[in-house]
Amino acid sequence: MEAPIVVIRDLSKIYRQGEVQVTALNRVSLQISAGEFVVLMGPSGSGKSTLLHIIAGIDRASSGEVRVQGINVANLDESQLADWRNQNVGFVFQSFNLIPVLTAHENVELPLLLTALGRRERRQQVDLALNLVGLGDRGHHRPDQMSGGQQQRVAIARALVTDPALIVADEPTGNLDARSAHDVLGILQSLSRDAGKTVLMVTHDPKAAVFGTRELHLEKGELARDLVQE
Amino acid sequence: MALPLRYNFRNVVVRWRTTLFTVLGVAAVVAVFVLLRALARGIESTSGNTGDPRNILVVRKGSQAESGSLVTRTQFRTLQYFDEIARNERGEAVVSAELVMIVSAPRRGGAGEANTLLRGVTPRGMELRPQVTLVEGRWFQPGHREVVVSRRLSGRFEGFEIGGTLKAGPDHLKVVGIFDGQGSAFDSEAWMDADEARSIFDREQYSSVLLRPRDSAAAQAIILRLEQDKRLGLRGESETLYYSKQTMTAAPFRILGGILGVAMSVGAVFAAMNTMYASVAARTREVGTLRVLGFSQSSVVMSFMMEGTLVALMGGIVGCGLALALSVYVQARGVYFGTMDFQSFAETLFQFRVTPDLVGLGLLFSIGIGLVGSLLPALRASRLPVIAALKSV
Ligand SMILES: Nc1ncnc2c1ncn2[C@@H]1O[C@H](COP(=O)(O)OP(=O)(O)OP(=O)(O)O)[C@@H](O)[C@H]1O
Ligand SMILES: [Mg+2]
Numbered sequence: 001m002e003a004p005i006v007v008i009r010d011l012s013k014i015y016r017q018g019e020v021q022v023t024a025l026n027r028v029s030l031q032i033s034a035g036e037f038v039v040l041m042g043p044s045g046s047g048k049s050t051l052l053h054i055i056a057g058i059d060r061a062s063s064g065e066v067r068v069q070g071i072n073v074a075n076l077d078e079s080q081l082a083d084w085r086n087q088n089v090g091f092v093f094q095s096f097n098l099i100p101v102l103t104a105h106e107n108v109e110l111p112l113l114l115t116a117l118g119r120r121e122r123r124q125q126v127d128l129a130l131n132l133v134g135l136g137d138r139g140h141h142r143p144d145q146m147s148g149g150q151q152q153r154v155a156i157a158r159a160l161v162t163d164p165a166l167i168v169a170d171e172p173t174g175n176l177d178a179r180s181a182h183d184v185l186g187i188l189q190s191l192s193r194d195a196g197k198t199v200l201m202v203t204h205d206p207k208a209a210v211f212g213t214r215e216l217h218l219e220k221g222e223l224a225r226d227l228v229q230e
Numbered sequence: 231m232a233l234p235l236r237y238n239f240r241n242v243v244v245r246w247r248t249t250l251f252t253v254l255g256v257a258a259v260v261a262v263f264v265l266l267r268a269l270a271r272g273i274e275s276t277s278g279n280t281g282d283p284r285n286i287l288v289v290r291k292g293s294q295a296e297s298g299s300l301v302t303r304t305q306f307r308t309l310q311y312f313d314e315i316a317r318n319e320r321g322e323a324v325v326s327a328e329l330v331m332i333v334s335a336p337r338r339g340g341a342g343e344a345n346t347l348l349r350g351v352t353p354r355g356m357e358l359r360p361q362v363t364l365v366e367g368r369w370f371q372p373g374h375r376e377v378v379v380s381r382r383l384s385g386r387f388e389g390f391e392i393g394g395t396l397k398a399g400p401d402h403l404k405v406v407g408i409f410d411g412q413g414s415a416f417d418s419e420a421w422m423d424a425d426e427a428r429s430i431f432d433r434e435q436y437s438s439v440l441l442r443p444r445d446s447a448a449a450q451a452i453i454l455r456l457e458q459d460k461r462l463g464l465r466g467e468s469e470t471l472y473y474s475k476q477t478m479t480a481a482p483f484r485i486l487g488g489i490l491g492v493a494m495s496v497g498a499v500f501a502a503m504n505t506m507y508a509s510v511a512a513r514t515r516e517v518g519t520l521r522v523l524g525f526s527q528s529s530v531v532m533s534f535m536m537e538g539t540l541v542a543l544m545g546g547i548v549g550c551g552l553a554l555a556l557s558v559y560v561q562a563r564g565v566y567f568g569t570m571d572f573q574s575f576a577e578t579l580f581q582f583r584v585t586p587d588l589v590g591l592g593l594l595f596s597i598g599i600g601l602v603g604s605l606l607p608a609l610r611a612s613r614l615p616v617i618a619a620l621k622s623v
Pocket of ligand 2: 048049050170
């Protein structure tokens with residue numbers, strides 16, 4: 001087994017709204033190894049997105065510990081966390097979240113603008129990422145000139161262009177037709193299998209789950225099942 | 231590296247409707263701001279470039295302006311023999327006793343009447359003002375009821391053309407020439423023979439005396455001598471200084487410019503703020519996405535402030551362009567503006583000129599509007615909680 005890239009101990013997340021308390025995550029413990037493609041499933045409101053956000057450093061835990069590549073993300077302040085996300089995590093959203101006024105190329109380039117790379121190197125990286133998702137010839141198109149499936153592939157290119165160890169995806173196929181969903185899942189699968197990326201994906205679709213190497217089930221904020229697939 | 235400017239630029243273009251309104255609003259404010267400044271400057275440059283620093287203008291003690299001053303013949307006779315006064319090649323003292331009267335004349339195009347200054351001037355007085363040159367017709371002849379008017383006045387008053395007449399008191403003066411004062415205050419005057427003027431208006435006294443001292447030491451001496459001679463009751467000062475003090479007429483424009491400037495810039499700031507709040511609201515999820523990608527709060531602030539400034543600057547460019555176009559048009563057509571001189575109630579004519587530094591000032595002003603107007607919206611954008619922002623539609 002590879003060394004764990006994500007180590008979670010007793011992680012809880014409690015939302016307080018006045019008198020009401022919502023326990024989104026309840027003492028979750030979990031390890032994810034480098035190169036795994038983890039599929040996170042569970043009913044609506046079970047805490048999947050919350051868990052994803054905390055691992056990815058865009059939300060903070062109420063208690064417990066989260067280490068990613070040995071780093072305790074709770075110890076980073078907002079701006080350190082932003083840099084950390086930029087370098088270590090790639091995001092894929094259900095609704096693509098591309099910047100509508102920027103071309104595919106410019107969208108993919110965005111995370112690289114925060115690095116020290118020069119214009120030429122950025123261009124090479126962006127072309128590489130777009131080729132990887134099969135959109136090498138679509139760089140100059142704007143999001144509204146592309147299908148949903150293509151937009152999501154651009155979003156994946158944006159997520160992997162900085163070469164992060166961890167890629168997180170929250171229902172990436174939720175807005176896609178079956179064919180595009182299949183393409184997207186195939187790309188995520190090859191990222192974990194061929195490029196050694198750790199992929200963490202939330203989905204409601206049991207058919208999507210088969211692309212992963214491991215299936216986690218959350219129920220009411222607790223880990224209910226953990227299946228490693230053959 | 232921060233977010234690229236083209237990102238802001240394209241957002242501005244995509245939201246062209248709101249952008250256009252803000253651009254036009256800021257443009258109007260900047261244009262008015264620049265024009266008011268140009269007007270104030272036009273008035274100042276008219277007064278500022280009048281006279282010769284070597285000349286001394288003498289008026290009655292206590293008089294601020296020539297038109298309210300009286301110099302008696304006795305006073306003039308005493309003054310005339312001051313030996314500090316220079317002499318010309320014919321051995322004559324270079325000194326000119328003049329009469330300044332206010333006459334009313336009909337404006338061209340039937341726009342009522344306005345006051346103008348009629349100066350009774352002597353040959354020495356004309357030598358002392360080489361700025362003023364004849365451009366059409368001829369000079370008046372002594373002993374004739376003739377007058378020469380400035381080109382500016384000629385364009386502005388009915389009958390102020392060669393062959394026309396100017397009504398002065400009970401008499402009519404024939405216009406025989408047109409002069410050009412090269413942008414000086416004399417461009418707002420009509421000139422006639424001094425003795426003839428005194429006879430028409432039945433005046434014993436003069437209004438003022440213009441003279442040329444032998445040198446600057448003599449000039450100081452004359453000013454001092456007049457100041458110390460309480461019995462004579464006259465006051466002397468350098469001609470250029472006298473006219474630059476008349477610059478006071480620009481004050482109302484400066485004050486109006488100040489008040490209007492403040493009121494309108496508040497309006498423009500709110501317009502910019504409104505646009506930017508709308509922009510932030512429409513791009514909440516985008517901001518969330520950028521934050522997730524690693525862009526800091528400060529780069530979000532910068533980006534939105536850039537964008538607001540960009541919109542305002544576009545307004546500034548349009549506004550300065552408008553002001554510049556108007557200025558070029560006015561110069562080309564030879565249109566003049568009149569302002570009332572509050573001492574003589576005569577009109578001072580001037581043009582405004584939008585100079586490069588005024589354009590620079592207008593652009594800076596628009597940038598200021600943009601920065602102030604976008605500050606709060608930018609801060610709001612940067613403080614959006616990331617996850618909530620991502621969930622927004
Ligand atoms: N900002 C918040 N304030 C209060 N409660 C919240 C907040 N965000 C999430 N919750 C609650 O936390 C719980 C878990 O939410 P989460 O979004 O993680 O669920 P999920 O498993 O991703 O659901 P879905 O499949 O519908 O996306 C839910 O009960 C939700 O109502
Ligand atoms: Mg969710």
